[in-house]
């Protein structure tokens with residue numbers, strides 16, 4: 454499929470999708486105005502997908518790795534139970550102010566907890582039993598995040614993993630190192646008999662992984 458056809462397909466889906474809350478449109482606009490790499494944000498279609506999965510699961514505890522400006526965390530928070538909590542980890546301390554500013558626009562702000570630091574250090578400090586996890590940080594560390602997380606997710610818990618196609622570079626004959634890490638991660642979860650995995654070609658590829 455050509456890039457043009459792909460763009461038209463995505464536009465058709467967005468045109469036929471329940472729109473995100475108004476504050477998320479503000480968050481997206483502000484991210485484009487204030488950051489150097491706004492394309493890192495999940496975006497409208499993937500954001501609605503995250504929201505839908507969360508609303509279907511009704512999680513009590515959500516963990517996100519890679520907050521950026523807080524957009525995807527806000528989408529995941531939409532499905533939280535009234536007594537639920539979302540934890541999100543971001544390594545860049547310069548993003549703290551904009552994340553909190555964005556979260557304060559939403560009705561979920563009291564249920565959202567930001568952790569500034571390296572997820573490899575912070576994951577072991579947050580107590581487990583996560584019903585829903587979203588991995589969207591350093592691609593070469595996906596397997597390490599997963600190793601730290603897997604025992605904190607009970608049976609029935611779901612892990613969503615972004616960028617598993619990495620701009621289709623996983624299809625190349627001589628992939629670069631970052632791509633090799635993603636390919637190794639995709640194999641690792643496929644070979645883990647504790648899991649069921651469905652990689653979906655939404656945007657840059659997102660895997661839904663269910664703990665049996």
Ligand SMILES: C[S@@+](CC[C@H](N)C(=O)[O-])C[C@H]1O[C@@H](n2cnc3c(N)ncnc32)[C@H](O)[C@@H]1O
Pocket residue numbers: 493494495496518519520521522523524525526542543544545570571572573589590591594
């Ligand atoms: C693709 S962006 C996340 C986008 C965000 N999930 C969204 O959709 O709005 C990846 C983020 O992960 C952060 N990051 C990278 N390595 C990290 C690590 N080891 N621990 C925590 N955050 C990390 C980066 O600073 C960046 O803000």
